[in-house]
Amino acid sequence: MASNRTQHHSLLPLICAALLPLLIPLRTFKAAAHYYASPLSSSSSSFLSEWQSARATYYAATDPRDTVGGACGYGDLDKAGYGKATVGLSSVLFEKGQICGACFELRCVDDLRYCIPGTSIIVTATNFCAPNYGFTADGGGRCNPPNKHFVLPIEAFEKIALWKAGNMAVQYRRIKCRRAGGIRFAIDGSGVFVSVLISNVAGSGDVVDVKIKGSQTGWLPMGRNWGQNWILNADFKGQPLSFELTSSDGMTITSYNVAPKNWNFGQSFEGKQFQ
Incomplete structure (x- = not known):
């Protein structure tokens, strides 16, 4: 019996060595x-x-x-x-x-x-x-x-x-993208011209449609300027801003009152995030 146990123990290193490559993940x-x-x-x-x-x-x-x-x-x-x-x-x-x-x-x-x-x-x-x-x-x-x-x-x-x-x-x-924190909205422009850079988007990562809403307006579609910069000619001063985003996989998310009514050009704000 002692001889059989010795043989079994001597095989363990060989078995572990054979299985090791299967246990190492990419x-x-x-x-x-x-x-x-x-x-x-x-x-x-x-x-x-x-x-x-x-x-x-x-x-x-x-x-x-x-x-x-x-x-x-x-x-x-x-x-x-x-x-x-x-x-x-x-x-x-x-x-x-x-x-x-x-x-x-x-x-x-x-x-x-x-x-x-x-x-x-x-x-x-x-x-x-x-x-x-x-x-x-x-x-x-x-x-x-x-x-x-x-x-x-x-x-x-x-x-x-x-x-x-x-x-x-x-x-x-x-x-699929995973991001820390919410979607970021960097607001720029001048007067009645508004430009919003959208970044840190989870899920598909890319946005195909953007709508913006002030407290005195309905939902207004923005146009893609370039990259993930979206633009619109409208006067939103003194109004809190909400955003509705649609990603390339068809998911839509709405963030209400992302920017407070006293927002200014050059500021960035954070909204909800895709799962």
Whole structure:
């Protein structure tokens, strides 16, 4: 009997070693604490439920684009709460700014030299990678149609690949966003011109319709100016402001009296949040 017990105990290290790879989950690097890697249901036709092929490059830490805000209008991305968990998209993916605020999961593939196995990153669309028609799409025009291309801060890029990878093959999928706090409304303009920058949107992350209401008006539709900047010609001074947002997955949320009646241009306020 002692001999049998000894044989059984000697097998345990081999069994544990065989099972260990099955117990190690995919490591998802969260460049900001309020992002997570849970994709939306495949029943939602507005989102990608399967991994798609693309390519990705990076820009250096000294590049000023994180402080000037980019094509979505978020301003300083660190101050806006997005940090380095951001990405610029080629025109095929950018959708003329509609996609601003959406979240993507990316992973490096097909390169045993430079990919970091078992890793992925979660990033928010905050910028546009303009095409360069002086080059062909399969030459230097990385962001030319029909290329699906992502441009990452080097801090995010190096979570999934070594910097030497350069222009690397990746897979991506659209996922649901999680944000800390409520949706942010930055109000700007002058006189009867009102501009509202909408950021920190959870759920689908991107907004397709905005309505604004003062205490002396009904619900008025705003027009998209660029990115997630929405505008309207109306006089709301001295009125508390309410907002109704519709996201690209068809969800609608209403935040009443987000801005008090004594609001001023240049101020920011926080409303309800999508689940």
